[in-house]
Amino acid sequence: MRKKDLLTLLEYSPEELRGILNLAAKHKKERGTVEKKTLAGKTGVLIFQKPSLRTRVSFETAIHELGGHVIYLPDESVGMDTRESVEDIARNLERIVHLVVARTYAHGTVTRLAGACGIPVINALTDWCHPCQALAFGLTMLEARPGKRLNAVFVGDGNNVCNSIMALCAKLGYSFTAACPKGYEPDASLTEKCKKICEETGGETNVTNDLHAAVEQADVIYTDVWASMGQEAEAEKRRAAFRGYQVDEALIARAPKDVLVSHCLPAKRGEEITGGVLDSANSVAYEEAENRLHVQKAVITYLFGG
Ligand code: CP
Ligand code: NVA
Numbered sequence: 275m276r277k278k279d280l281l282t283l284l285e286y287s288p289e290e291l292r293g294i295l296n297l298a299a300k301h302k303k304e305r306g307t308v309e310k311k312t313l314a315g316k317t318g319v320l321i322f323q324k325p326s327l328r329t330r331v332s333f334e335t336a337i338h339e340l341g342g343h344v345i346y347l348p349d350e351s352v353g354m355d356t357r358e359s360v361e362d363i364a365r366n367l368e369r370i371v372h373l374v375v376a377r378t379y380a381h382g383t384v385t386r387l388a389g390a391c392g393i394p395v396i397n398a399l400t401d402w403c404h405p406c407q408a409l410a411f412g413l414t415m416l417e418a419r420p421g422k423r424l425n426a427v428f429v430g431d432g433n434n435v436c437n438s439i440m441a442l443c444a445k446l447g448y449s450f451t452a453a454c455p456k457g458y459e460p461d462a463s464l465t466e467k468c469k470k471i472c473e474e475t476g477g478e479t480n481v482t483n484d485l486h487a488a489v490e491q492a493d494v495i496y497t498d499v500w501a502s503m504g505q506e507a508e509a510e511k512r513r514a515a516f517r518g519y520q521v522d523e524a525l526i527a528r529a530p531k532d533v534l535v536s537h538c539l540p541a542k543r544g545e546e547i548t549g550g551v552l553d554s555a556n557s558v559a560y561e562e563a564e565n566r567l568h569v570q571k572a573v574i575t576y577l578f579g580g
Contacts, residue, residue, distance in 0.1 A: 279397075373396070443477060
């Protein structure tokens with residue numbers, strides 16, 4: 275049987291995704307007690323081209339708590355496509371370890387790693403998507419609004435996190451709206467794909483520039499930084515483009531009173547979100563950060579046949 279990877283979420287059926295989220299809830303409940311040691315005697319490697327707090331710490335903790343050993347490899351010490359090719363790295367790793375978790379710039383780097391090795395590869399963020407973050411969002415929503423057909427609104431940059439949340443919402447039959455300034459909408463071909471998925475799942479995928487109308491019926495408002503890792507040189511230009519798209523108290527006042535607010539973190543307080551909103555009772559951003567651990571354990575368990 276061919277090994278499985280977690281690369282985008284699009285390769286997973288709604289049933290599989292619901293199964294992973296239910297498994298994550300079980301891991302959360304059983305943490306430190308009867309949790310199955312799926313990775314006993316196994317080793318996972320984390321290859322990261324970009325900085326990380328949550329992703330690194332939650333994957334290292336997940337692998338450790340599942341009984342495995344972890345090796346963290348910053349790309350400076352590996353040199354993907356500089357010291358040796360991505361394919362050669364994959365062909366070496368598959369002979370020594372059992373799992374690769376990769377955070378890269380180009381999305382193609384993760385797919386090349388996955389294509390060239392016979393062990394599971396998990397996407398820990400690329401310029402194009404962040405599937406593990408979307409799964410953590412999914413678990414957080416199941417906990418906060420169980421059984422609800424969610425109306426999720428992403429405000430700001432149609433970036434990697436936006437792409438993955440859009441994909442998850444389509445798969446789960448939620449309504450999703452990206453409210454972005456012109457020129458910063460989510461990936462157009464992915465948006466079309468999500469609309470097609472929604473025909474099957476009963477969800478909805480919308481893209482608008484009108485954030486005020488978008489949040490009026492929102493169950494959850496999500497945002498992320500205006501300049502992602504690798505876009506630092508564009509920060510100034512982007513600050514100007516995103517003016518008016520801040521998730522602040524005035525925007526929250528336009529939404530239903532009990533609207534949830536989330537952010538993948540790290541946040542630039544005072545830019546895409548105010549500190550007041552991030553720290554408010556509506557915010558579930560820190561729950562979602564914790565849920566990274568539980569969903570990643572579930573993904574690993576799933577990929578290893580559990
Ligand atoms: N949300 C997230 O992926 O955080 P890190 O970049 O700190 O891993
Ligand atoms: N969009 C952000 C997410 C960080 C978790 C970035 O790529 O930098």
